[in-house]
Amino acid sequence: MPQPVQYRGMTLLVPDNDSEWKEYFAHARQHRLVMRKCTACGLMRYPPTHGCPWCMDLGWTWQEVSGRGTIYSYETVVHAIQPGFKELTPYAVVLVELDEQRGQPTSDEALRMVANLVKPDGSPEAESNVAIGKRVRVVFTDLADHLSLPQFMLNDEPATGRVWRLED
Amino acid sequence: MPAHTRNLRDKYCVVGVGETEYSRNSGRTTRAMAVEAIRKAMLDAGLRGRDVDGMMSYQNNDSTPANWVAADLGIRLNFYMDVLGGGSSTEALIGLAMGAIEAGMCQTIAVFRSMNGYTEFRIGGTGVRAASPVRGQDLAQRPFGMTSAGQNFALTFMRHMYEYGTTSEQVAHVKAAHSKHASQNPKALLKDRVTVDDVLKSRWIVKPLHLLDCCVETDNATCVIVTSAERARDLRQRPIRVLGVAGRVNKPRTDFHWAHGPITRVAGYYAKDIVFGQAGISPEDVDVTGSYDAFTFTTMLQLEEYGFCKKGEGGHYVSSGIIELGGKRPNNTSGGHLCEGYTHGMSMVIENVRQLRGTVDDYCPRAADGVHTYDYAPGRCRQIKDAETSMNLGWAIPATGSALIMRR
Numbered sequence: 001m002p003q004p005v006q007y008r009g010m011t012l013l014v015p016d017n018d019s020e021w022k023e024y025f026a027h028a029r030q031h032r033l034v035m036r037k038c039t040a041c042g043l044m045r046y047p048p049t050h051g052c053p054w055c056m057d058l059g060w061t062w063q064e065v066s067g068r069g070t071i072y073s074y075e076t077v078v079h080a081i082q083p084g085f086k087e088l089t090p091y092a093v094v095l096v097e098l099d100e101q102r103g104q105p106t107s108d109e110a111l112r113m114v115a116n117l118v119k120p121d122g123s124p125e126a127e128s129n130v131a132i133g134k135r136v137r138v139v140f141t142d143l144a145d146h147l148s149l150p151q152f153m154l155n156d157e158p159a160t161g162r163v164w165r166l167e168d
Numbered sequence: 169m170p171a172h173t174r175n176l177r178d179k180y181c182v183v184g185v186g187e188t189e190y191s192r193n194s195g196r197t198t199r200a201m202a203v204e205a206i207r208k209a210m211l212d213a214g215l216r217g218r219d220v221d222g223m224m225s226y227q228n229n230d231s232t233p234a235n236w237v238a239a240d241l242g243i244r245l246n247f248y249m250d251v252l253g254g255g256s257s258t259e260a261l262i263g264l265a266m267g268a269i270e271a272g273m274c275q276t277i278a279v280f281r282s283m284n285g286y287t288e289f290r291i292g293g294t295g296v297r298a299a300s301p302v303r304g305q306d307l308a309q310r311p312f313g314m315t316s317a318g319q320n321f322a323l324t325f326m327r328h329m330y331e332y333g334t335t336s337e338q339v340a341h342v343k344a345a346h347s348k349h350a351s352q353n354p355k356a357l358l359k360d361r362v363t364v365d366d367v368l369k370s371r372w373i374v375k376p377l378h379l380l381d382c383c384v385e386t387d388n389a390t391c392v393i394v395t396s397a398e399r400a401r402d403l404r405q406r407p408i409r410v411l412g413v414a415g416r417v418n419k420p421r422t423d424f425h426w427a428h429g430p431i432t433r434v435a436g437y438y439a440k441d442i443v444f445g446q447a448g449i450s451p452e453d454v455d456v457t458g459s460y461d462a463f464t465f466t467t468m469l470q471l472e473e474y475g476f477c478k479k480g481e482g483g484h485y486v487s488s489g490i491i492e493l494g495g496k497r498p499n500n501t502s503g504g505h506l507c508e509g510y511t512h513g514m515s516m517v518i519e520n521v522r523q524l525r526g527t528v529d530d531y532c533p534r535a536a537d538g539v540h541t542y543d544y545a546p547g548r549c550r551q552i553k554d555a556e557t558s559m560n561l562g563w564a565i566p567a568t569g570s571a572l573i574m575r576r
Contacts, residue, residue, distance in 0.1 A: 004301070012311060013303035021307055047308050047424050073330070073431065075322035077313055078372040081293045085313040090372075093314045095323045095426055108429035114323075116312050132330050149311055164330045166376055 005144045008084030014147060024048045027062060028148040031140045035100075035111060037063035044101055046111050054105055065100045065111070067138030069152075070160050072097040072112060074130050091124035092117040096136055096152050118151045129154060131165035174446055180266040181400040181407035182574065184213025184278075184393035185518040190357045190509030192286040194387035199232035201389035202282035203240045209278060209391040210241070214404030217242035220393070222268060222277030225250045226257035226512070230289035231282050247274040253416070255460055256435075256562035257281075258392070258513035259570035260415035265394040275395060281514050282389035291385045291510060292316050308424055317462060318374045318382055324566045325376050325465040328432045331480070334468070336376055338483035340367035342464040342499075343380050343506050345492040350503025352493070352530045352550035357384055358507040361546065367464070381464045383505035390514035392521070408524045408574050412446030414439040415562055415570020425567035435569030436473035436561060443559075443571040444475075451475045454573070455555045456523050457497060458516030460563035461504040467491075470561040471499070474571065493544040493552070501528065501550050513562050517572065520558035524576040526551060 005012040014021050027034040035044035040057035044065070051058055073095040080086045098111040117125040122141055136152040143149060186208025188194070188201045202225070210220060220243050223234035227250060234248040247268050251257065258279070265277040285291040293316035302310045314320065328334050344364050350356035362380060370379040400407035417439040421428040444450060451474060459467040464486075472482030476497070485491070491499035502508045502519040509515065522528045530550040532540045540551035555576070562570035 007311060008313075009299075010310065011301040012307065013301050014307070015303075018304070020304070025307075046427065047305065049423065053421060053427075073323040073327040075319065075326055076372075076375040077319060078374060080313060081316040081319065082298050082310075082313060088313070090375075091313060093312055093319065093323070095327075095431075109427065110429070112426045114309050114312055114314060114426065132326070151312075162330075166326065166329065 002146045003144070005147050007143050009082060010084065012143070012147065020048045020050065023062065025147045028140055028150050029142065029146060031148065032064050033067040033138045033150055034062040034064050036060045043105060044111060046113060065098055068155065069096040069098040069136055071095070071130070071132050071134045071136060073132060074117070076127055076130065088124050090127050092127065092130040094130070094136070094152060113150070115150060115152045118153055120153065125154060131163050133159045133161050133163035135159055174448060176266055176270065177411050177446055177448070178409045179397050180269065180394060180410045181397050182262070182392055182410070182521050183395050183400045183403045183405060183407055184209040184215060185391065185521050186212055187390045187515065187518060188388050190355060190386050190388045192357070192385070192387060194284055194287060197232065198230070198282040198284060198389065199237060199240070201387070202232055202237045202280050205282065205389035205391040206237065206278050206280055207241060209393050212405065213393050215276065215393065220276050220278050221245060222247040222265065222274035224248065224261050224265060224277060224279045226253040226261060226281055227283070228252065228254060228289070237280070247277070253564070255462065255513050255564040256416050256568050256570040258517055259413055259560055259562045259572035262392065262394055262410065262517070262572060263413035263415065266410065266413070269394070269396060275399060277394050278391055279394065280389060280391040281512050283512065284387045285510055286385040286387050305423060318377050321463060321466070321566060322374045322377055323426070324431050324469070328465070328469065329376060331430070331432055332483065334483035336368055336378070337364060338487040339381065339464040339468050340364040341487040342461065342467045342491070343367045346461060346500050346504045346506045349493055349498070349501045349550055350507030351546060352544070352548060353502050353508060354529055354531070356503045356508040357386060358503070377463060377465070383462050383510045384507065386509035386511065388509055388511055390511050390518060392514065392517055406525050406576060408521050408576055410572065411449065411575050412443040412573040413571070414442035416564065416568050417442065417570065419567035422567045425565065431566070434469050434473050434563070434566045436470050436571065439569050439571045440474045443573055447573040449557065449573065454497060454557050454559045456501060456520060456552055456558045457499045458520045458558065458560040459499050459504070460513055460516070460561060461500055461506045462563065464506070466563050467499060469566070470563060474559070474561055493550055498552060501552065517560050520560060520574060523552055523555045524558055524574060
């Protein structure tokens with residue numbers, strides 16, 4: 001049984017019987033971002049659920065994705081709730097839409113992930129640099145032998161579509 | 169194919185309502201508060217212990233179960249159930265109560281919610297809730313500093329601003345309107361009127377939410393009693409009939425609703441056809457609304473999703489004066505969660521029942537005699553003239569909702 005991981009005052013538990021997340025985080029520890037891919041309909045899904053949300057099939061494989069995407073929405077936490085996050089404020093939580101499988105199987109659907117927008121050293125990206133439409137890529141924060149957190153940082157490429165951020 | 173039926177329209181009524189004081193220092197147990205709220209609702213309805221034989225509540229391991237509370241009131245239950253749930257449970261449990269009575273399991277049900285939402289289990293997620301271990305589905309959000317209700321909803325609000333041009337100033341009108349209503353409500357926790365500018369100048373919590381965009385954590389208990397229209401005829405109050413009820417209705421992928429867009433769509437999109445279909449009315453027929461104003465933005469999102477305005481025009485709707493007392497369709501005439509106190513949805517149903525009866529407690533000179541002047545100047549009235557039809561819009565997360573239409 002892997003030890004609980006202490007991170008920013010929280011206890012993260014990924015026990016051996018966590019049939020959804022254990023292998024996901026093990027791949028992340030190898031710095032691979034993986035999605036579950038249905039062996040019947042071929043669609044990927046996140047989070048790594050047991051059944052396929054579209055065809056109900058239970059067969060799946062892990063599929064590595066590029067880790068590149070676009071900020072679909074964001075928020076800036078100024079008043080942190082978790083004590084371990086107070087020193088990071090203001091920090092951005094981003095909803096990232098991955099490049100793979102955008103608009104599938106319906107135009108409104110996509111592989112989207114919640115993470116923080118960080119700088120190369122892992123600290124929060126400056127608030128003025130956070131905006132919907134900006135391009136990002138995945139980076140990994142190693143927390144233990146069996147667990148890394150996928151995070152995102154800005155990627156140096158042109159934005160796709162309209163770039164927008166809340167006025168100061 | 170419509171998922172609705174009109175089989176039960178007009179057959180069930182809300183016959184009693186009651187609540188404790190709204191405070192931030194109850195100094196007592198959820199059991200004591202629940203007993204007080206249920207007792208008040210029973211006296212309001214003219215019911216005695218032997219007349220109530222069903223009880224339901226919702227909670228998140230932060231309350232006292234129904235079978236303990238019932239004993240304090242001499243009630244022996246033929247049916248009881250405590251469900252795991254927060255916002256949007258109110259309307260759904262009223263529907264379930266109707267179903268239990270229809271099935272012959274019992275005759276009269278008290279639905280209650282009791283919580284020390286400020287002094288014990290902080291609804292905002294601080295304290296005990298923040299310290300709990302993170303596992304399973306929580307791993308998708310909490311390790312990234314996303315745990316409170318505000319943090320869970322802000323991505324939706326920000327995307328709405330991006331897609332539709334909704335502004336902080338527009339939604340601040342919700343707080344201003346509800347504070348106006350609360351100032352006419354003797355029970356309200358926050359009675360001071362605030363302006364749009366006050367909201368915009370209050371400190372940031374999680375952008376785009378300012379402090380005054382967020383509701384007020386409260387200690388309280390609340391109760392609504394449901395029975396058949398036939399039984400209601402013999403009781404003390406004018407019966408308020410249920411025309412339609414929906415919930416808890418989900419968006420697809422509710423495990424992680426960000427996966428299924430548009431994320432600016434909320435569960436009311438799916439609930440509205442059920443509830444309006446049962447009731448056989450349209451939004452234009454509704455005189456007063458009760459939105460789940462956990463945040464200013466949630467009121468805006470619900471009103472547009474249920475069709476009170478076009479999708480995307482919620483910002484304009486809530487800033488037009490329509491939702492204020494004296495406007496075409498006032499919303500949360502008690503002050504709601506933003507000002508009266510946070511009750512997980514119950515208090516807006518209680519308020520609408522009283523509006524339909526014509527018996528809200530306001531500061532009209534002869535309110536105690538049931539005479540209202542419909543003067544909405546500060547320090548006066550909040551009773552709506554001739555309110556016939558109300559609608560409640562329950563909300564939990566953007567992907568979960570409930571709704572209730574009642575008529576006098």
